[in-house]
Amino acid sequence: MSYEHISVATEQGITTITFNRPKALNALNSALLEEFARAVEAVAADEEIRVLVLTGAGDKAFVAGADITELARLDTLKAKVFINRGLSAINALTQLSIPVIAAVNGFALGGGLEIAMACDFIYASEKASFGQPEIKLGLIPGYGGTQRLPRIIGAAQAKELLFTGKMISAVEALRLGIVNKVVAPEALMDTVMATAREMAAMGRVSVRAVKQAVDNGLNADLTTALRIETDAFALCMASPDAKEGTSAFLEKRKPAFTGK
Numbered sequence: 538m539s540y541e542h543i544s545v546a547t548e549q550g551i552t553t554i555t556f557n558r559p560k561a562l563n564a565l566n567s568a569l570l571e572e573f574a575r576a577v578e579a580v581a582a583d584e585e586i587r588v589l590v591l592t593g594a595g596d597k598a599f600v601a602g603a604d605i606t607e608l609a610r611l612d613t614l615k616a617k618v619f620i621n622r623g624l625s626a627i628n629a630l631t632q633l634s635i636p637v638i639a640a641v642n643g644f645a646l647g648g649g650l651e652i653a654m655a656c657d658f659i660y661a662s663e664k665a666s667f668g669q670p671e672i673k674l675g676l677i678p679g680y681g682g683t684q685r686l687p688r689i690i691g692a693a694q695a696k697e698l699l700f701t702g703k704m705i706s707a708v709e710a711l712r713l714g715i716v717n718k719v720v721a722p723e724a725l726m727d728t729v730m731a732t733a734r735e736m737a738a739m740g741r742v743s744v745r746a747v748k749q750a751v752d753n754g755l756n757a758d759l760t761t762a763l764r765i766e767t768d769a770f771a772l773c774m775a776s777p778d779a780k781e782g783t784s785a786f787l788e789k790r791k792p793a794f795t796g797k
């Protein structure tokens with residue numbers, strides 16, 4: 538598949554999608570969003586892909602938000618189409634059964650932070666910065682920022698960022714719990730890939746079960762959520778990978794998971 542505004546590479550079961558409009562700080566225009574949706578669809582359809590990584594081209598930005606040049610030209614109806622295009626790609630991203638890591642190498646603003654927050658977790662470069670600056674444009678976030686940010690850092694911290702539109706550093710994002718890890722810029726991709734490889738070596742069935750139990754459980758009350766976990770546990774117990782994992786432990790050897 539050929540792309541103009543993103544690049545996609547797969548190595549040892551780990552796919553990396555790179556937002557690739559560095560001159561516009563990888564801002565999300567319609568063409569990029571359409572390509573991103575196609576790439577996510579292709580990842581969903583490929584059973585061999587075990588982990589997805591998202592990052593930005595160049596040394597300045599992950600994604601500096603929706604493309605303001607394009608946004609400024611849209612009337613209300615077209616703006617809704619634009620937002621829905623991005624939102625449906627992000628929804629598809631969250632529905633992937635494999636782990637998704639955001640490798641935030643620079644600005645993650647507006648829609649950029651919203652995409653990063655839709656990933657399972659974020660690793661950031663020390664040079665990264667984060668924010669929801671839409672308020673400064675007389676707008677509000679349109680890709681889930683008013684919903685995911687307060688769920689991650691709490692309503693009060695989120696409202697401060699959303700009302701002021703201010704940018705915060707990677708270290709501040711780490712303190713708030715937006716980011717799992719902050720590393721030197723040159724170490725970012727190696728660190729992300731090391732974690733990706735670790736996860737790719739696990740059994741596919743149990744990785745999928747963890748993701749579904751966490752995500753579905755978070756949207757349910759605790760009693761229902763615990764039932765979701767019990768059902769997922771039972772499903773894993775019935776898998777050949779669980780047999781392999783437990784046998785390998787007892788036989789003091791490394792498990793060789795087959796993804797079944």
Ligand code: CAA
Nearest residue numbers: 560561562564601602603604605606647648670678679680
């Ligand atoms: N859309 C379109 N172009 C953008 C852009 C964006 N979101 N962000 C940066 N660019 C462009 C700039 O216009 C500039 O282009 P030119 O060279 O042609 O002038 C180029 O990228 C480099 O940017 P700057 O010269 O501004 O770089 P800087 O280092 O001085 O500043 C910045 C960097 C602080 C990120 C600044 O570019 C900025 O504030 N960008 C806008 C961020 C923003 O408001 N994002 C939210 C968008 S709305 C949204 O995302 C809604 C939603 O939730 C869906």
